[in-house]
Amino acid sequence: MEAFDALMGGFAIALQPTTLMWGFVGCFVGTLVGVLPGIGPALTIALLLPLTYHVPATSMFVMFAGIYYGAAYGGSTTSILLNTPGESAAVVTALEGNKMARRGRAGQALATAAIGSFVAGTIGTLALTFVAPWVVEAALAFGPAEYFSLMVLSVVAVSAVLGNSMLRGLVALGLGLLLGMVGVDLQTGQPRFTFGRPELLDGIEVTVAAVGLFAVGEALYLAWQGRESKGGEVMKLTGSLWMSKQDWARSWKAWFRGAFFGFPIGAMPAGGAELPTLLSYYTEKKLSKHPEEFGHGAIEGVAGPEAANNAAAAGVLMPLLTLGIPTSATAAIMLSAFEGYGIQTGPQLFSQQGSLVWTLIASLYIGNVILLVLNLPLVSLWVKLLKIPPPWLYAGIIVISTAGVYGAGNSVFNVGLLFVFGLLGYIMRRFDFPAAPLIVGLILAPLGEQSMRQALTISQGEWSTFFTRPLSGSLMAVAALLLIVPPLYKMLKRS
Amino acid sequence: MTPLRVALLLVALCGVAAWQVTVIPESLMQMTVGPVLAPGVIVAALSLFAVLYGISAWRGRQTDESQAPDQSALPGANTRMLSLLGGGVAFIALVIPLGFVIPGTLCGMGVARAFDAPLNLKSALICCAIASTFWFVFAQLLGVGLGPALPWLI
Numbered sequence: 001m002e003a004f005d006a007l008m009g010g011f012a013i014a015l016q017p018t019t020l021m022w023g024f025v026g027c028f029v030g031t032l033v034g035v036l037p038g039i040g041p042a043l044t045i046a047l048l049l050p051l052t053y054h055v056p057a058t059s060m061f062v063m064f065a066g067i068y069y070g071a072a073y074g075g076s077t078t079s080i081l082l083n084t085p086g087e088s089a090a091v092v093t094a095l096e097g098n099k100m101a102r103r104g105r106a107g108q109a110l111a112t113a114a115i116g117s118f119v120a121g122t123i124g125t126l127a128l129t130f131v132a133p134w135v136v137e138a139a140l141a142f143g144p145a146e147y148f149s150l151m152v153l154s155v156v157a158v159s160a161v162l163g164n165s166m167l168r169g170l171v172a173l174g175l176g177l178l179l180g181m182v183g184v185d186l187q188t189g190q191p192r193f194t195f196g197r198p199e200l201l202d203g204i205e206v207t208v209a210a211v212g213l214f215a216v217g218e219a220l221y222l223a224w225q226g227r228e229s230k231g232g233e234v235m236k237l238t239g240s241l242w243m244s245k246q247d248w249a250r251s252w253k254a255w256f257r258g259a260f261f262g263f264p265i266g267a268m269p270a271g272g273a274e275l276p277t278l279l280s281y282y283t284e285k286k287l288s289k290h291p292e293e294f295g296h297g298a299i300e301g302v303a304g305p306e307a308a309n310n311a312a313a314a315g316v317l318m319p320l321l322t323l324g325i326p327t328s329a330t331a332a333i334m335l336s337a338f339e340g341y342g343i344q345t346g347p348q349l350f351s352q353q354g355s356l357v358w359t360l361i362a363s364l365y366i367g368n369v370i371l372l373v374l375n376l377p378l379v380s381l382w383v384k385l386l387k388i389p390p391p392w393l394y395a396g397i398i399v400i401s402t403a404g405v406y407g408a409g410n411s412v413f414n415v416g417l418l419f420v421f422g423l424l425g426y427i428m429r430r431f432d433f434p435a436a437p438l439i440v441g442l443i444l445a446p447l448g449e450q451s452m453r454q455a456l457t458i459s460q461g462e463w464s465t466f467f468t469r470p471l472s473g474s475l476m477a478v479a480a481l482l483l484i485v486p487p488l489y490k491m492l493k494r495s
Numbered sequence: 496m497t498p499l500r501v502a503l504l505l506v507a508l509c510g511v512a513a514w515q516v517t518v519i520p521e522s523l524m525q526m527t528v529g530p531v532l533a534p535g536v537i538v539a540a541l542s543l544f545a546v547l548y549g550i551s552a553w554r555g556r557q558t559d560e561s562q563a564p565d566q567s568a569l570p571g572a573n574t575r576m577l578s579l580l581g582g583g584v585a586f587i588a589l590v591i592p593l594g595f596v597i598p599g600t601l602c603g604m605g606v607a608r609a610f611d612a613p614l615n616l617k618s619a620l621i622c623c624a625i626a627s628t629f630w631f632v633f634a635q636l637l638g639v640g641l642g643p644a645l646p647w648l649i
Contacts, residue, residue, distance in 0.1 A: 054638045164558075171505065171548055174541030178512055181537060185530040188522035192534055193515045216583075223579050223609035226569035391612035395603035396625050398579070402586055402602055403595070403629045407639035412587050419583040426576075431501050432558045449533040456527045 003133045010358030014366055019062050022055075023363045026063035027370045030070020035078055035382045039215065039397055041071035042329040042439070046210035047404035049337055057341045058356050062363040064334055065317075069121060069364065072273075072313045073371045076113035076306050077382045080106060089273035089309045092281045096294065096301030103297045107241040110379055112251045112299055113306040115243075118372040119252075120259035120307035124314025125364040127263045128321075132350070132361075135322040139347040142323075144454035145465045147346075149475035151448040154325045156479040157268070159437040166486060168433045175424075176441020179204050186446070187453060199413040206336040208405055209442055210329065212418045213435045215401040217425015219394045224426065228390045241376050251303040254284050258307025266315020268327075273312035280304035314364065321357055322347060324447075329439040336443055498557035502549030509542040579609035594643040595634070599626030 013019055033044045045064050055063075075090040080097035093113065100109040142150070155177075159169035182193040183203030194200040222228040243251065261276040261283070284300040285291060294301055319325040324345030326332035338345045343353055350357055375382075405418045428435055459465035467473045516534050551557050560566045582605020589598040603622030604614060612618050627644065634641040 050639050051637055167548055171544045174544050177537045178541055181534045188524055188530045190520050190522055190530040192519050220576055220579055223575040224568050224572045226575055228610055391607035391610040392621055394610055395606040395622055398606045399599050399603045399625050400629050403633050407633055407641045410640055415587050430560045431498055453528045461527045
């Protein structure tokens with residue numbers, strides 16, 4: 001009941017015209033970046049971080065939430081009409097969605113994706129509303145040792161479980177942690193990894209790293225390939241946007257099942273929407289009365305995974321808001337935005353910034369409605385966006401990236417660093433290193449070191465504190481299992 | 496570039512990072528954990544992962560997208576990449592003396608060239624429009640400090 005009252009307070013602020021306007025802008029921009037290939041929510045939020053100095057925190061986070069949800073909605077349009085999933089979670093949508101479009105049912109595919117996203121987004125937000133206070137209550141018992149162990153679990157999970165290779169995930173994580181150590185050590189004042197450059201004393205800015213990896217890195221990779229200008233085939237918007245009775249009957253169960261896969265898995269320390277979307281796809285394939293349609297454009301194959309994707313997006317906000325632990329690149333950049341405002345994340349966020357958190361959650365409900373209204377009627381506009389010629393699209397992306405980084409501190413050094421990160425992003429993309437562990441590592445390295453120091457100060461230098469405290473020890477054990485079990489399983493399977 | 500060369504690059508990076516760990520000044524403050532421990536552990540772990548990656552690459556178990564079907568680079572890959580990076584260098588070199596719009600235009604033209612757009616007046620005009628729009632939105636509407644738009648406004 002307490003959560004309900006707090007949520008109503010959040011609605012009172014979120015429905016004020018100014019906040020609503022920021023939410024609308026966020027949803028619009030989010031859908032736009034979700035539709036456009038090569039630009040995602042992490043990059044967009046990173047680019048908007050310089051605005052944190054000019055806009056009140058509540059408005060900014062409402063906009064970020066809109067971008068985050070909007071990108072999840074918009075990604076389906078690209079998957080269905082262009083067969084180019086903007087992110088890995090949308091791969092499954094492309095499997096059936098593009099086939100539906102080729103059969104002249106693009107409208108119905110977009111409709112089931114949008115309505116499913118709305119249903120699952122709302123279920124996910126409801127779960128966030130009522131489960132988050134419990135998690136906060138449990139997390140209040142966390143000491144520095146538990147926090148450190150949770151961060152270890154989180155970075156291990158993001159690196160080892162997601163992506164195609166645990167080793168490459170761990171290399172990316174190691175790089176991120178190393179970059180997170182650059183700058184003055186806040187506790188002792190000693191410079192680390194600065195090479196005597198005063199520009200590095202404040203550390204590497206998350207914006208520079210994220211924008212470099214995602215925008216410049218992607219553009220460099222596509223330029224290297226040289227295939228982008230040859231262009232993909234954008235499917236015509238065929239078929240009615242109104243779903244038939246049969247489409248509804250085949251979609252609604254898939255939406256709910258997708259939502260129930262998406263939220264809990266998204267809320268786990270490993271986060272991610274890839275696993276729930278895949279699980280949802282295979283479940284629908286198994287349960288469908290028309291399994292022969294799978295691979296040729298089955299509507300359940302779009303409805304379920306899209307719902308799972310959006311519910312997972314709500315799930316990822318759970319560890320971020322309750323524990324201050326980011327489990328995706330976008331969440332990591334949002335955490336950095338909290339830091340930019342001087343807001344301490346973690347369980348105390350709910351007590352110290354209750355109004356902000358509940359307004360943010362309320363804006364997620366409103367955002368879902370805005371997105372449903374925005375998505376389908378404006379679908380022809382989104383289709384036009386897909387037809388922007390690549391030279392001008394990428395020129396725009398790189399110029400806005402450069403402007404965003406330069407504008408954050410008028411630092412030419414940072415613009416240079418942006419292109420260095422771009423080269424790193426190109427190498428990572430080409431050799432299949434995941435970018436999320438690097439960003440999460442970059443942000444969590446200083447926080448983890450701080451928690452470790454606090455825990456060791458309390459335990460008077462006893463390292464066993466991380467393993468003998470029941471909760472901390474359990475988290476460490478799970479992290480160790482995540483590292484040991486998959487390679488062991490592979491070895492056993494091989495032998 | 497091959498996975499093995501990436502591994503060598505990583506090992507070299509770890510070498511530089513290890514040297515940097517040795518030059519971190521010891522703190523005079525009395526504390527349980529000094530400024531060297533965490534960087535030292537991270538560099539050691541990264542070195543281990545880099546070596547493991549190198550061994551795996553040497554055995555031919557690491558992926559390179561350029562070997563995948565439909566993913567390999569078309570001829571002129573290096574020129575396209577240099578064109579994009581050249582745009583970035585032009586921006587870095589010129590933004591302080593010339594304001595935002597001219598370097599932004601050159602940067603955009605470099606990027607567009609990397610995606611096979613010709614270097615002509617049309618490209619210059621479109622990129623100028625892109626740079627001017629972003630300058631107007633960021634600097635004028637949102638108050639982000641991008642400096643002046645043009646050199647005579649400096």
